[in-house]
């Protein structure tokens with residue numbers, strides 16, 4: 001996979017991107033105790049204790065599920081879990097208390113989404129953070145090509161290193177920028193589009209549809225990992241989803257009989273090619289820059 005102008009091996013990071021304020025969508029994460037730390041959203045330093053390696057060992061009761069979801073890539077998944085619980089915690093990308101529940105709350109829950117993704121699909125993961133769910137999907141499904149879209153430098157640095165360390169550079173690339181920048185190509189990289197756009201804990205469904213559907217090919221789909229209130233979100237935001245070109249959102253339970261509880265995934269097909277004003281304007285701005293010899297792909 002090529003990495004030119006991408007934050008990946010051999011690539012040059014695009015310049016800093018302002019991230020519009022977005023509340024972390026904690027409801028997308030599987031249930032846990034109320035005091036659970038959430039993945040952080042700031043990009044400043046946040047020193048943390050490194051958990052003991054034993055804390056990320058795959059619990060015996062989850063071993064069958066992990067084998068089912070990762071197959072012969074289970075060792076790779078374990079290496080990623082270790083990376084998240086050590087480097088990811090030290091860099092403040094994931095809370096130290098997440099380590100003991102790394103497998104059920106993060107890896108298995110994300111891997112369960114894979115059943116909604118067709119063989120050989122191109123996947124764009126919006127707001128990857130430390131690689132959830134995008135890196136997990138790339139580990140579980142070597143047939144996929146995955147682009148991790150993340151605006152914050154501290155996170156993309158981690159992602160680039162993780163991709164290299166896990167030996168995933170052939171199937172995974174990292175784009176530093178916002179979803180609308182990825183869709184418009186306004187940073188001089190892209191524009192990107194894919195069969196499937198994934199997101200977890202990034203934004204409510206209305207904003208997510210506006211950001212993610214422009215990244216999907218026609219007939220492609222958004223898969224949003226959501227929480228128990230997924231149907232309420234759909235009821236509230238169905239109009240906005242339709243205005244963004246999406247079809248009727250459908251709730252799927254993924255990993256039934258494998259993980260408990262199953263993952264809740266909201267699926268929206270891109271039925272119409274609606275280009276949001278922000279992407280349209282950014283695309284217009286990007287065009288003269290290319291003609292004038294600006295950064296191209």
Ligand SMILES: C[S@@+](CC[C@H](N)C(=O)[O-])C[C@H]1O[C@@H](n2cnc3c(N)ncnc32)[C@H](O)[C@@H]1O
Pocket residue numbers: 019020022024025039040041126127128129130131132133149150151152155177178179180199200201202211
């Ligand atoms: C709460 S974190 C979730 C990270 C990861 N998906 C997870 O589940 O752990 C939200 C992420 O979305 C990113 N983000 C926020 N706005 C974005 C945008 N417009 N485009 C792409 N990513 C965005 C943030 O930088 C942050 O890394």
